[in-house]
Structure formats: C-alpha cells, structure tokens
Amino acid sequence: MKTIHQNSQDQGIDQLLKQTLRDDLPPEVENGMKRQLNLFREKMDERDEVRTSLPDRLFSLFSGFSWDDFKPARVIFSRGALAFASLLMLVVGSLMQMSGSPSVLADSISTRNAALHTFNRVIISGNSMECTVEAPGEGEKAITYSIQWLEGGGCRARAVIPGEPVEKTLWINKGEDVHRIDDPVFLPVRNLLSLSRFTGILGGKWELKQYRREGECEYGTFYITNPDDGTRVEMTADLCTWLPVSMEMSLPQRLEVHFSWSVSTSSLLIASGPDKKKLEGVRAADRR
Amino acid sequence: MNTIKIAARVAFVVGIFVLAAANIINWGFEMFIDITTLGFMLVGAVSLMLMSFSLPEIGAAFKHAFGSSDGVDEEKLKISAYFWESTARNLLVLGVLGTVIGYILIINFNTSIKDFGIGAAIAFLTTVYGLIPASLCAVPALVLKKKLNGNTLPTPPAVGQTRPLRWETITGYVLFFALIAWSVSGEFTTNFEVFLHWPSLLVVVGWALALLVLLGNAVAGHSVTLSFAFTGLIGIFIGIGKFLSAMFSGGIQDIAMGVTFSLLSCFFAMLGMLAAGMPMEDRAFKAGQNGKGTVLSRIAWYVFPMLVIAFILFSQLLAMIPIHKK
Numbered sequence: 001m002k003t004i005h006q007n008s009q010d011q012g013i014d015q016l017l018k019q020t021l022r023d024d025l026p027p028e029v030e031n032g033m034k035r036q037l038n039l040f041r042e043k044m045d046e047r048d049e050v051r052t053s054l055p056d057r058l059f060s061l062f063s064g065f066s067w068d069d070f071k072p073a074r075v076i077f078s079r080g081a082l083a084f085a086s087l088l089m090l091v092v093g094s095l096m097q098m099s100g101s102p103s104v105l106a107d108s109i110s111t112r113n114a115a116l117h118t119f120n121r122v123i124i125s126g127n128s129m130e131c132t133v134e135a136p137g138e139g140e141k142a143i144t145y146s147i148q149w150l151e152g153g154g155c156r157a158r159a160v161i162p163g164e165p166v167e168k169t170l171w172i173n174k175g176e177d178v179h180r181i182d183d184p185v186f187l188p189v190r191n192l193l194s195l196s197r198f199t200g201i202l203g204g205k206w207e208l209k210q211y212r213r214e215g216e217c218e219y220g221t222f223y224i225t226n227p228d229d230g231t232r233v234e235m236t237a238d239l240c241t242w243l244p245v246s247m248e249m250s251l252p253q254r255l256e257v258h259f260s261w262s263v264s265t266s267s268l269l270i271a272s273g274p275d276k277k278k279l280e281g282v283r284a285a286d287r288r
Numbered sequence: 289m290n291t292i293k294i295a296a297r298v299a300f301v302v303g304i305f306v307l308a309a310a311n312i313i314n315w316g317f318e319m320f321i322d323i324t325t326l327g328f329m330l331v332g333a334v335s336l337m338l339m340s341f342s343l344p345e346i347g348a349a350f351k352h353a354f355g356s357s358d359g360v361d362e363e364k365l366k367i368s369a370y371f372w373e374s375t376a377r378n379l380l381v382l383g384v385l386g387t388v389i390g391y392i393l394i395i396n397f398n399t400s401i402k403d404f405g406i407g408a409a410i411a412f413l414t415t416v417y418g419l420i421p422a423s424l425c426a427v428p429a430l431v432l433k434k435k436l437n438g439n440t441l442p443t444p445p446a447v448g449q450t451r452p453l454r455w456e457t458i459t460g461y462v463l464f465f466a467l468i469a470w471s472v473s474g475e476f477t478t479n480f481e482v483f484l485h486w487p488s489l490l491v492v493v494g495w496a497l498a499l500l501v502l503l504g505n506a507v508a509g510h511s512v513t514l515s516f517a518f519t520g521l522i523g524i525f526i527g528i529g530k531f532l533s534a535m536f537s538g539g540i541q542d543i544a545m546g547v548t549f550s551l552l553s554c555f556f557a558m559l560g561m562l563a564a565g566m567p568m569e570d571r572a573f574k575a576g577q578n579g580k581g582t583v584l585s586r587i588a589w590y591v592f593p594m595l596v597i598a599f600i601l602f603s604q605l606l607a608m609i610p611i612h613k614k
Binding site: 079083 | 392482483489491498500545552
C-alpha cells in the first residue's frame with residue numbers, strides 16, 4: 001500500500017474540494033431518501049422469503065443446483081466413506097460366496113450340466129446297460145422285466161408274469177423298429193427297449209428335485225418332462241459316473257426301473273486319485 | 289478422387305449385403321432374424337445416445353455423416369465425430385450385454401436339450417447385432433476425425449459455465465433401465481432373483497468403488513469405466529478358478545457356483561460401464577477433459593466385451609466335458 005504524504009498545499013485543495021462538492025441536500029430530503037432505501041431493503045428481504053417457498057425450492061433443484069451446496073453429499077461421497085463402503089461390500093460379498101449362498105441360476109446351470117453329461121454318457125455306454133423293471137399291479141400281479149441292451153444295438157427283454165410258469169422273452173434286432181411291437185406284455189416298457197427311445201426320454205425338460213451326497217459321490221434326482229406329450233419321469237443319476245441309477249415312470253403305467261451299467265475300461269475318460277487303483281483292478285479282471 | 293471414394297463406399301455396402309445374402313441363402317432367413325433382439329438393440333442404442341448427447345447434437349452428427357461437412361464449425365464436427373465413436377462403442381457393449389442376459393435366461397428357462405442349443409444361438413445373435421452396426425458407425429467416426437487433422441478434443445467451456453440437466457439425459461436413463469428391467473424379466477421368467485445374486489453384485493460394486501477411490505481424478509471420466517471393466521475381469525477369473533478346482537474335487541453345484549459368479553459379474557460390470565462409466569466419459573470429453581486415460585479406456589471398451597464372449601464359450605465347452613470320478 002502506497003502512503004501518500006500531504007503537504008500544506010494538498011490539505012488546502014482537499015478542504016476546497018470538500019466545500020465545493022459537499023452534500024447540499026436539505027435534511028428532510030435526505031431523510032426521505034433514507035426511508036425509501038429502507039423500504040426497498042425490506043421488500044428485497046420479503047422477496048427472498050417468497051423464493052424459499054416449496055415450489056420455488058423444487059424449481060431451484062433443476063436450475064443451477066450444485067451438489068456442492070448439499071452438505072450431506074459431502075459426507076456420503078467423501079473418500080473415506082466410499083473406501084469404507086467398498087471394503088464392507090467386498091468382505092460381505094466374499095463371505096457370502098464362500099459360504100455357498102443359494103442361487104437360482106446355479107441350480108439351473110447344474111441341472112443343465114447334469115442333463116448334458118448324462119445324455120452323452122448314456123449314448124457312450126449304450127451297449128452295457130441292464131435294467132430291471134417292476135410294474136406294480138393289483139395284489140401280487142406285479143410283472144418284473146429284465147432288459148439288456150446288446151452289443152451291436154439289439155435288445156433282449158424278459159418278462160416274469162405272476163401265475164405263468166415260463167417267462168416271456170422278446171428279442172429285438174439291431175435296426176428293428178420298436179414301434180411295431182404290439183405284444184401287450186412288453187408295451188409298458190417299450191421306451192426302454194432301444195437306446196434311441198431311452199435317449200428320447202432324456203432329451204426332455206430337466207428340473208432339479210434334490211441333490212444328496214453318499215460318501216464320496218453325489219446323486220441327483222430330476223424330473224424330466226416330455227415336451228410333446230407332457231409325460232413326466234423321475235430319474236436319479238450318479239453324478240460321479242453320470243449314469244442313471246433308477247427311474248420312476250407314471251404313464252402309461254407306473255414303472256420302477258433300476259439300472260445296472262457294466263462300464264468297460266475303454267469307455268472311462270478320466271480317473272483321478274484313489275480311483276486309479278480301482279481302475280487297475282477292473283482292467284486286471286477284464287483280462288482274466 | 290471423388291469417384292474412387294464413392295466407388296469404395298458403394299463396394300463396402302454391397303459387400304455387406306452380399307455376405308448377408310450368402311449366409312441367409314445357406315442357413316435360412318429365420319436363423320438371422322429375431323425381432324425381440326432387434327428391438328432390444330434399437331431401443332438400447334437410442335437410450336444410450338440420449339444419455340450423452342442432446343437431440344440437436346445427434347441430428348448434427350447424422351447430417352455431418354451423410355451430408356456435407358465442409359465449412360462446418362470445427363467444435364460441432366468434433367462432437368459429431370465423437371458421437372459416432374461412442375455409438376460404435378455402445379452398440380458393441382450393448383450387444384454383448386444382451387448376449388449375457390439371453391444366455392442366463394435360456395439356462396434358467398426349462399427347455400429340452402435341443403431347444404437350449406437354439407436359445408443359446410439366438411443369445412449370441414445379439415452380439416452380431418451389435419458388431420455389425422458398430423463397425424458401420426466406425427466409418428463416419430474415422431472419416432470425420434480425418435477432417436479434424438488430429439485435433440479432436442473440444443474446447444473446454446468458460447469457467448463458471450454449467451451444463452444444465454437435459455430432458456434427453458433423463459429420458460435416456462429411464463428408457464435404458466426400463467429396457468434392462470424388461471429384458472431381465474423376460475418372456476419366460478418373472479423373477480429378478482436369477483440376476484440378483486448378492487455375492488457378485490457386492491464384489492463388483494465394492495471392487496469398482498475401491499478402484500474409483502484409488503484412481504480418483506487421475507484419469508478424469510475414465511475411472512468409472514476402467515473400474516467396472518477391471519472388476520468384471522477379476523470376477524471372471526475368480527469364477528474360472530472355482531470352476532476348475534471343483535471339476536476334480538468338488539461337486540456339480542460348486543462348478544455351477546463358479547460359472548454363476550463369473551456370468552453375473554460380467555453382467556453387473558457391463559451394466560455399470562453402460563449406465564455410469566460411458567456417459568461420464570462422454571460428458572468429460574465434451575468438457576474438453578478427455579486427454580488422460582483414453583488408451584486404457586478404449587482397451588476396456590473393446591477388449592472386455594470380447595473377453596466376456598470368450599468366457600461364455602469357454603464355460604460352455606468345459607461344461608460339455610464330463611469328468612468321471614469313479
């Protein structure tokens with residue numbers, strides 16, 4: 001700041017200017033002007049109060065509003081708060097994932113995978129299947145079937161009918177159309193007489209009923225619905241070998257099926273860990 | 289020279305039609321046309337445009353692309369060039385997001401094995417519907433950028449000049465979220481719980497927030513996009529790790545949990561990129577702040593969606609290989 005030094009001549013000029021340009025308003029005029037000024041200030045204050053009414057406050061949200069004016073936002077969006085929130089989310093999310101929280105999508109994926117694996121596995125193992133079928137009847141009239149798929153695509157089916165001394169046997173050659181079978185004894189099990197008919201059942205819509213674990217292996221029970229006629233079967237599969245273990249059918253007749261797969265060593269894709277010893281044992285038995 | 293340019297453009301357009309016609313003749317028309325998917329892409333593209341650009345800017349971009357851009361104000365040309373680049377980026381990411389949504393819906397819907405294959409193919413069609421127009425949008429972007437001779441960054445606005453909230457932005461956001469909600473609810477399932485997987489949502493948002501806090505303003509508007517892209521990538525690899533470890537020692541449900549975590553991480557990451565990251569980048573560009581972090585951001589735009597597609601294919605292939613435990 002520059003200091004101005006006044007000499008006697010400057011002081012004289014200053015006095016002259018004050019006298020020449022002094023306020024020469026009469027006191028009543030000056031008071032009137034002051035009253036007008038105060039009235040104006042009061043009106044300005046009133047206008048500010050009107051501006052903060054609810055509609056104007058809402059309007060001000062969309063015109064020139066800045067988040068910086070909103071003090072709680074400074075706290076919520078501060079770096080410390082965001083860092084804490086992110087850490088909390090990470091910890092909670094990781095704990096939920098590790099604890100295996102249930103998920104609709106995960107169930108659907110596992111069901112879809114089970115369907116694909118089982119379908120493929122049955123096709124690979126098609127010539128090694130034997131199954132027993134019980135068709136419960138009234139009293140002791142249950143018929144028991146034994147079905148064996150043969151090497152080369154054929155099938156042998158035997159039916160033990162209560163009250164009949166001899167069991168009935170049906171031979172199906174490779175390529176023979178099972179639709180043409182009209183023997184009423186074997187009609188209920190027609191869907192099990194060929195690989196293609198059986199895989200037709202497996203190609204339906206799969207729905208998970210339950211999983212259960214027995215020892216080292218898992219078993220899954222699924223509902224399979226035929227999209228064409230809506231018939232539904234309940235099938236349990238071994239999720240270690242991906243082969244069906246048992247099946248219950250309701251239409252056209254109630255049937256209980258128990259599968260047995262004599263899996264040859266050549267059809268196994270991967271064996272891991274302790275199961276390698278079992279595999280060696282099976283290979284040795286095959287050679288004998 | 290003009291004749292050559294015109295001939296090249298005509299050849300380009302004819303080439304696309306010939307390629308499309310060859311595929312349609314070979315595979316059938318119905319294989320490539322899905323009205324629902326087309327509608328998803330159209331509404332999604334429009335909503336993403338409105339989120340970042342005003343109607344006059346969009347109109348100007350079309351005019352500069354299809355009409356003459358000689359003598360036009362350079363600032364408007366910069367916005368138009370960026371509009372086409374951002375539209376190409378949005379279409380690509382939107383297509384992949386649509387694929388993820390469709391893939392999740394078709395897994396969850398109770399279909400036969402044969403119908404699942406058809407549904408998965410339609411889901412991947414959404415990516416094709418994104419890739420083709422994205423590559424077409426890249427053409428005017430590159431042509432307009434060439435006219436700018438490398439000076440593509442707009443002049444920052446005057447200090448104190450604020451951009452008011454536009455009705456186009458609000459409309460774009462409402463349309464976008466309505467589209468996602470409609471897609472997620474789907475024709476076959478009405479429950480949102482398929483997509484509301486809390487572990488993936490919390491991990492994606494948590495990681496993205498943590499990266500945002502670390503990056504701060506270092507890369508201007510790109511930090512949100514980069515955060516979500518990196519987080520989605522982390523989610524993919526966490527899921528793959530769980531998937532692979534469960535193949536030999538875990539059960540089928542552990543495998544499914546790994547795939548679920550990865551798929552939904554991809555979904556939330558891409559949703560965050562489209563809804564938050566990319567509009568913020570666009571606003572930062574129009575404010576002249578887009579110099580820093582552009583290369584990393586472009587990698588996130590283009591590489592991350594492709595990695596998502598690769599992951600879906602990889603998980604599908606692995607799912608078809610059964611591991612026998614006895």
